[in-house]
Amino acid sequence: MAFHPDKCTVLTASNKKNTIKKDYILHCHTLESVSAAKYLGITLQSDLKWNQHTNNIIGNANKSLGFLKRNLKTSITNIKSQAYLALVRPKLEYACSVWNPHTAEQCNKLEMVQRRAARYACNRYHNTSSVTDMLNTLNWPTLQQRRLKTRLIMFYKIVHHIVAIPSDLLIPTDNRTRQFHPQTYRHILTFKDCYKYSFFPFTITQWNVLPPKVVLSPTLNIFREQLTPTVLYNIKQ
Numbered sequence: 001m002a003f004h005p006d007k008c009t010v011l012t013a014s015n016k017k018n019t020i021k022k023d024y025i026l027h028c029h030t031l032e033s034v035s036a037a038k039y040l041g042i043t044l045q046s047d048l049k050w051n052q053h054t055n056n057i058i059g060n061a062n063k064s065l066g067f068l069k070r071n072l073k074t075s076i077t078n079i080k081s082q083a084y085l086a087l088v089r090p091k092l093e094y095a096c097s098v099w100n101p102h103t104a105e106q107c108n109k110l111e112m113v114q115r116r117a118a119r120y121a122c123n124r125y126h127n128t129s130s131v132t133d134m135l136n137t138l139n140w141p142t143l144q145q146r147r148l149k150t151r152l153i154m155f156y157k158i159v160h161h162i163v164a165i166p167s168d169l170l171i172p173t174d175n176r177t178r179q180f181h182p183q184t185y186r187h188i189l190t191f192k193d194c195y196k197y198s199f200f201p202f203t204i205t206q207w208n209v210l211p212p213k214v215v216l217s218p219t220l221n222i223f224r225e226q227l228t229p230t231v232l233y234n235i236k237q
Contacts, residue, residue: 005029011037048194050099054106061091080121096147097154102197155203169200181212
């Protein structure tokens with residue numbers, strides 16, 4: 001298969017102030033250098049941040065939520081709730097194990113979409129109405145909790161070789177104290193936030209504080225059921 005040079009770009013990912021500039025040529029055509037590019041539905045940035053991707057999916061989710069508000073004219077909360085869960089929330093969570101944001105600004109922007117959806121589902125728009133009560137009534141956990149659960153499930157799959165992802169970074173620790181469960185892994189030393197909050201360094205830290213009963217679940221379904229809101233709430237995010 002031949003690549004079309006007009007459909008290819010060059011993205012240099014680095015935290016350095018002065019990066020090495022180099023022209024890449026494909027079929028006698030110099031490829032365009034860009035600061036951000038979409039790959040498999042995820043917008044990657046040259047500075048290794050997720051601002052642009054977060055803004056893109058928020059805009060897309062808000063458009064879908066606006067479409068529901070204009071076209072789903074019903075007062076039945078359950079129907080509007082199911083529509084949000086089927087058409088809007090997946091846009092906010094696609095591949096979130098990869099791009100999981102860590103800044104309060106990005107997390108709050110994502111949560112605001114769900115909070116607007118809660119007002120729509122419950123048909124309560126007054127400024128004195130508690131959105132938190134609406135979320136509890138709808139039984140919608142926060143998106144941050146759901147992203148945490150998604151990453152822990154993915155980590156369980158990696159540990160138990162359910163998915164074909166190399167686990168070279170997982171080094172068991174010498175767990176001689178009661179503070180650790182039998183599947184505790186060594187923390188990865190990091191100096192940059194872009195690496196500190198990436199999948200393996202961040203998830204290892206949270207995996208290590210899970211209760212032993214949860215970590216030692218014999219099957220994926222049991223592990224998923226053990227990740228209750230109480231368990232997730234006790235994990236630092």
